[in-house]
Structures are given as structure tokens and as C-alpha cells.
Amino acid sequence: MSLLESERQLQAVLSNATVAIFLMDERQHCAYMNRAAEELTGFTLSEVLARDCPLHDVIHHKRPDGSHFPLEECPIDRAFPTNDREQGEEVFVHKDGSLYPVAFTASPIRDKEAQVIGTIIEVRDIREEKAAQERQRLLINELNHRVKNTLATVQSIAAQSFRTLSDREPLEVFNSRLLALSRAHTILTDENWESASLLLLIESTIEPFGRPRFTLKGPDQRLTTKFTVTLAMVLHELAVNASKHGSLSVSDGRVDITWSIEDAQLHFEWVEVNGPKVSPPQYAGFGSRLIRRQFAMEFNAEVNMSFKQAGLVCMVDVRLPSFTDQFHLGQYLPALNEVGRDT
Amino acid sequence: MPNARAQRVLVVEDESLVAMLVEDILVDSGYDVIVAMRLEAGLSLAREADVHLAVLDVNLGEGNSYPIADILRERGIPFLFATGYGALGLSSAYQGIPTLQKPYHPDQLIKQVMQLNTSALFAH
Numbered sequence: 446m447s448l449l450e451s452e453r454q455l456q457a458v459l460s461n462a463t464v465a466i467f468l469m470d471e472r473q474h475c476a477y478m479n480r481a482a483e484e485l486t487g488f489t490l491s492e493v494l495a496r497d498c499p500l501h502d503v504i505h506h507k508r509p510d511g512s513h514f515p516l517e518e519c520p521i522d523r524a525f526p527t528n529d530r531e532q533g534e535e536v537f538v539h540k541d542g543s544l545y546p547v548a549f550t551a552s553p554i555r556d557k558e559a560q561v562i563g564t565i566i567e568v569r570d571i572r573e574e575k576a577a578q579e580r581q582r583l584l585i586n587e588l589n590h591r592v593k594n595t596l597a598t599v600q601s602i603a604a605q606s607f608r609t610l611s612d613r614e615p616l617e618v619f620n621s622r623l624l625a626l627s628r629a630h631t632i633l634t635d636e637n638w639e640s641a642s643l644l645l646l647i648e649s650t651i652e653p654f655g656r657p658r659f660t661l662k663g664p665d666q667r668l669t670t671k672f673t674v675t676l677a678m679v680l681h682e683l684a685v686n687a688s689k690h691g692s693l694s695v696s697d698g699r700v701d702i703t704w705s706i707e708d709a710q711l712h713f714e715w716v717e718v719n720g721p722k723v724s725p726p727q728y729a730g731f732g733s734r735l736i737r738r739q740f741a742m743e744f745n746a747e748v749n750m751s752f753k754q755a756g757l758v759c760m761v762d763v764r765l766p767s768f769t770d771q772f773h774l775g776q777y778l779p780a781l782n783e784v785g786r787d788t
Numbered sequence: 789m790p791n792a793r794a795q796r797v798l799v800v801e802d803e804s805l806v807a808m809l810v811e812d813i814l815v816d817s818g819y820d821v822i823v824a825m826r827l828e829a830g831l832s833l834a835r836e837a838d839v840h841l842a843v844l845d846v847n848l849g850e851g852n853s854y855p856i857a858d859i860l861r862e863r864g865i866p867f868l869f870a871t872g873y874g875a876l877g878l879s880s881a882y883q884g885i886p887t888l889q890k891p892y893h894p895d896q897l898i899k900q901v902m903q904l905n906t907s908a909l910f911a912h
Contacts, residue, residue: 671849675804731808739804742825766849 468554469564473499473516476563485547485570487540509536509544521551521566529553534571546575589634596627622681625650629677633670640768641673642666647702650680654688663704666711669766672744679740682732683715683759692720692756709765717756796820797901798842800830800856801870802849806890810843810870813894814901827851834859841904842867843897846877857882866904870897 465482475493486504501516508514520533531551536544547568554563607616628649632641644665651659692698698720704713741748746763797819801807811821824830827850834856844853860867874889
């Protein structure tokens with residue numbers, strides 16, 4: 446292939462590429478830019494060459510807040526001496542003065558002696574991606590807000606519906622369960638519905654029962670959303686039972702919570718200490734059913750409850766659900782958007 | 789409520805608290821209930837258990853309950869879907885199946901389950 450022919454081919458590749466490509470010399474001046482780069486920046490190659498200054502000062506001289514952006518601080522500039530394929534996101538300034546987000550990849554160009562003589566930079570316009578991320582963020586915020594409001598509304602409906610009941614206890618039981626659910630949702634909301642910290646979940650669930658009465662010992666772990674919600678309810682029921690009948694019903698009783706995790710296998714122990722003598726029949730109903738039956742079935746967990754002299758001991762062995770099976774909020778957002786429009 | 793003629797309903801639901809609710813509603817109305825909370829358990833009960841009717845949650849976290857629905861269809865066991873997404877969220881292959889949108893009133897569930905029963909009787 447002749448030199449002329451190969452140059453023509455190279456020219457065709459560059460002109461038709463949809464990604465903007467800049468070639469910089471050792472002074473950080475632009476020596477070449479392709480058609481996509483001209484479209485992206487608003488400048489023609491000849492305009493940029495005529496400016497006779499570092500490219501940074503033409504298309505990257507302002508920060509998103511409008512302040513001056515010196516060349517020395519530019520991360521793309523840092524690609525010049527050593528690094529191959531330096532990647533990142535930046536905000537460029539268009540010829541018309543508007544700012545736009547881009548993703549860049551910058552690599553040094555070397556001569557035969559491996560001396561760096563310039564930089565090649567690919568730049569992609571990521572306005573659409575940024576806008577989509579922003580829409581997603583707004584939708585998640587809206588969803589979080591609605592979940593919280595819905596739980597508060599349910600709480601109010603229960604309070605209004607049962608206000609004439611002389612026995613306040615059922616409503617109290619309901620409120621404390623609803624609030625346990627709500628606390629789990631708060632943790633998930635703070636984590637964008639991706640995962641929750643086991644330690645934080647335990648802390649937050651036991652908090653209403655008097656944090657100093659518990660000792661916690663075990664490694665932190667990310668939990669999937671579904672496991673988080675059910676575990677919160679399980680811990681809440683254990684705590685409620687302890688404060689009604691178990692170790693937390695007497696002044697110097699406490700609960701020791703310990704756990705270990707090996708290869709995603711969680712071993713969890715709830716041990717009531719210094720409690721009154723408890724007998725199995727006291728522990729029945731909703732909490733027992735939730736823990737022994739539902740929780741065990743939902744996660745293939747092995748649950749062992751024994752009533753020792755000093756109080757209840759509850760041991761759980763369960764394989765933590767993997768994140769690959771988890772429902773991803775993002776993938777359902779278009780559908781949620783539709784629902785939002787209908788209601 | 790022990791009942792010699794009680795019909796047995798398979799409930800497939802992967803959320804603990806929702807499963808408890810469905811079970812209670814059905815048991816209070818005199819049905820026998822078998823609960824499965826995971827796909828594998830649902831599949832094996834659908835294949836082997838002696839059940840007359842089924843109530844299926846669609847989204848099971850680890851997948852959906854359509855494979856369970858297929859087995860029930862093959863065995864001629866009538867079933868309905870109970871899902872937070874409603875009928876519009878169903879795959880087109882299951883559009884004709886009765887569907888309850890969660891949350892629902894207990895009476896709605898019982899009414900739909902009784903209708904399943906009637907359609908099953910006529911089919912025989």
C-alpha cells in the first residue's frame with residue numbers, strides 16, 4: 446500500500462468516526478482534530494490552529510462553576526507525560542460559551558526512541574447519559590418520597606380506624622411493626638435501594654429498645670434489599686419479645702448479638718442474658734411464625750430457638766442471597782414512570 | 789377450621805409478611821393451604837402436591853412464577869396471579885389468567901378463588 450493510499454484511508458477513518466479525536470503536540474497545542482471534534486466543540490481546526498495556544502485554553506478553560514480552569518490542574522493534561530489511556534469525565538466549553546459534559550480517553554504518543562511527543566485524546570459527548578442519570582435520580586427520589594408517605598398514610602389510617610378501641614395495645618403493636626419496616630426502608634433509601642449494611646440494620650432496629658442493653662459483635666456485610674426488609678422484621682420481633690417476656694423485661698438483662706460470615710454463609714446468634722426464666726409457650730404468635738416459618742422458608746434458613754435458663758437463644762444459619770438475583774430498580778424505571786403518569 | 793371437604797390451595801409468595809396474610813385469609817375461609825416461598829419449592833409442589841387451586845405471586849425475586857403456572861396448566865389445576873404490577877405487568881402468554889392487583893381486600897381474594905373453583909367444576 447502506498448503512503449498516499451494509507452494516508453487517505455486514515456483520513457477516511459478519522460473523518461467518519463463519531464467520537465471526537467484530538468492530536469496534541471508536546472506544548473499541548475492541538476495539531477489535528479477530526480470532523481466529529483469540530484462538531485463537538487464548535488471550532489474548526491483552522492480556528493484552533495490560529496489561536497496558537499494550548500487546546501485546554503480553547504475548549505476547557507472554565508470549570509462548571511464558571512471559574513477559570515488552569516492548564517496545570519487539568520486531568521487530561523496529566524496524560525501527557527506518562528499514562529496510557531487516562532480516562533475520566535470533564536465539562537468542556539463550547540464555542541458559543543455553553544458547557545457540556547464529556548468522557549475522555551487520553552494517551553501519550555511516543556517517537557521511535559519512546560520519547561513522548563504528544564497526546565491523542567478521544568472525547569465523547571455524554572449529555573444524554575447525564576440527562577438519563579438525572580431522570581433516574583429524580584425518579585428514585587420520587588419513589589422514596591412516595592414509599593415514606595405511603596407508610597405514614599397507612600399509620601394514619603390505622604390510628605383513625607382504631608381510635609375508638611379502648612384497648613390501645615393492638616395499635617401500639619401495629620405502630621412499632623410499621624416503624625420497624627419504615628426504618629429498614631430508610632436505610633435502603635439512603636443506599637439508593639441497592640443494598641444495606643447489616644451492622645446499620647441491626648443498630649437501627651434495636652435502637653428503640655435501648656441500645657446500651659445490647660452488645661453487637663460481627664463483621665459488617667452488604668445485604669440485598671429483600672433480605673434487609675425481612676431481617677429487620679425478624680430482629681424487631683425478637684426485640685419486642687425480649688422486652689415483653691425476655692431479658693429486656695428485667696432491669697439488668699441484656700441481649701448479646703454475635704454473627705460471623707464465611708463464604709456468604711451467615712451464622713447469627715441472639716442470646717438473651719440475665720433474663721427471667723422463659724418457657725416456650727410464651728413465645729408464640731406472629732413473631733414466632735415469622736421467624737421460624739416464613740423467614741426460614743423465604744431464605745432457606747435454618748432457625749433454632751431454644752429457651753435457656755437465662756432467656757431465649759435464637760440461632761440462624763442462612764446463605765446470604767446474591768446480588769446477581771436482585772431486582773434492579775433502574776431496570777424498572779420506565780415502567781414506574783408509566784404508572785406515575787396514570788395515577 | 790378443620791373441614792373434611794376442605795380444598796387445598798397452593799400459595800406461592802416470596803415475601804414473608806404477604807405470604808402470612810394470604811395464608812390467613814384462605815385458612816379463615818376454610819381452605820387448606822400449602823405455602824411455597826421459593827421458586828424450587830413452588831415447582832416441586834406444583835408437580836407433586838395434591839392441590840385443587842393455586843394463588844401465584846408473579847415476581848419471585850429469583851425469577852418469576854411462570855414455570856409454576858405452566859405445570860399447573862398441564863395438570864389442569866386452576867390458578868390466579870396476585871401481583872403488585874397488575875394484569876398489565878403479565879407476560880402476554882398469560883393474559884387470560886385471572887389476576888389480582890396487590891394490595892387487595894381479603895374478600896376479593898376469596899371471591900376470585902371461589903370463581904376459579906366454579907370454572908374448574910364446569911371444566912370437568
